[in-house]
Amino acid sequence: MKTEISFLGVKFDNPIVLASGILGVTAASMKRCIDLGAGGVTIKSLSMEPREGHVNPTMAGYDNYFLNAVGLSNPGVKEGVKEIIKFKKMCSAPIIGSIFGGSVEEFGETAEIICESPIDILEINISCPNVKEEFGSPYAYDPKAAAAITKKVKEATSKHNIPVSTKLSPNAWNITEIAKACKEAGADAVTAVNTVSGMTIDTSFQTPLLTNKSGGVSGPALKPIAVKAVWDVYDACNMPIIATGGVTSGDDAIEMMLAGGELVGVGSAVFWRGPEVFKIIVDEMKQYMTNNNIDSLASIIGKAHTS
Numbered sequence: 001m002k003t004e005i006s007f008l009g010v011k012f013d014n015p016i017v018l019a020s021g022i023l024g025v026t027a028a029s030m031k032r033c034i035d036l037g038a039g040g041v042t043i044k045s046l047s048m049e050p051r052e053g054h055v056n057p058t059m060a061g062y063d064n065y066f067l068n069a070v071g072l073s074n075p076g077v078k079e080g081v082k083e084i085i086k087f088k089k090m091c092s093a094p095i096i097g098s099i100f101g102g103s104v105e106e107f108g109e110t111a112e113i114i115c116e117s118p119i120d121i122l123e124i125n126i127s128c129p130n131v132k133e134e135f136g137s138p139y140a141y142d143p144k145a146a147a148a149i150t151k152k153v154k155e156a157t158s159k160h161n162i163p164v165s166t167k168l169s170p171n172a173w174n175i176t177e178i179a180k181a182c183k184e185a186g187a188d189a190v191t192a193v194n195t196v197s198g199m200t201i202d203t204s205f206q207t208p209l210l211t212n213k214s215g216g217v218s219g220p221a222l223k224p225i226a227v228k229a230v231w232d233v234y235d236a237c238n239m240p241i242i243a244t245g246g247v248t249s250g251d252d253a254i255e256m257m258l259a260g261g262e263l264v265g266v267g268s269a270v271f272w273r274g275p276e277v278f279k280i281i282v283d284e285m286k287q288y289m290t291n292n293n294i295d296s297l298a299s300i301i302g303k304a305h306t307s
């Protein structure tokens, strides 16, 4: 039974990867995910300078979704690089870098620095919905901006032969246009999707619950939105996809692959099912393979489009 996936030339023991931002940037926490069954990890998005993020409360958890406005807190790309180097000394599993910035130039500069570290793939986060006051609307809403950033980052990654995946927003009504623009600008893949904008209001205090007022919705409530995004991008662009959003079980991960995902990102499920969730999901996928006589997970990628 083969769970291995070769994604952009990088070998993953299984398609389940830790999504960005869930367990921070430390080598130890990322290594733990590998020990607990993840095929690879994505580091928390890194910026040129360290950022504290928004003032608490920044997260609220419910039965079927999380709402967060962490605000991209991170120790800065130079500290992040140290953790990536440590991670690679601890294990050989693939690590996906992640960066964001406030301008095309800043994305380029941050990419130059992270590319000096042993990342296997670089994810470009242009889709965080929670930093509008500082950075304006996410670049992921505008094909020209998304393409300009992808092109700039590719200038840095090409020198190091590091493939790039641009992370898309489910808020973009024209998500396939954005994906196409990124592909034309050199993106080797896209990650679909980041969180979708949302809000909750505390009825006791009669104010928005999060200090930032709005936040990003993740977890099971996001899954049908993510499946549709993956489906549409697969149909329109014929490019590799890291399918992310609401995956909590093996069946969810299979659904993402049938829609066209080659890798499957898992984030919020860690809060519901614990860090063991990676092995649990992979075991559930194996059970599905046995039940359905499937020899290789790679064989089901995009299959729902032809069945």
Ligand SMILES: Cc1cc2nc3c(=O)[nH]c(=O)nc-3n(C[C@H](O)[C@H](O)[C@H](O)COP(=O)(O)O)c2cc1C
Pocket: 019, 020, 021, 022, 044, 045, 066, 068, 070, 072, 098, 125, 167, 193, 194, 195, 217, 218, 219, 220, 222, 244, 245, 246, 247, 265, 266, 267, 268, 269
């Ligand atoms: C607390 C939290 C922090 C996040 N931080 C980042 C981040 O730094 N960069 C990024 O690209 N996505 C970030 N995300 C989005 C996740 O990577 C993922 O795309 C999203 O949560 C959907 O997947 P899920 O439903 O499995 O959590 C964050 C999500 C959460 C819940």
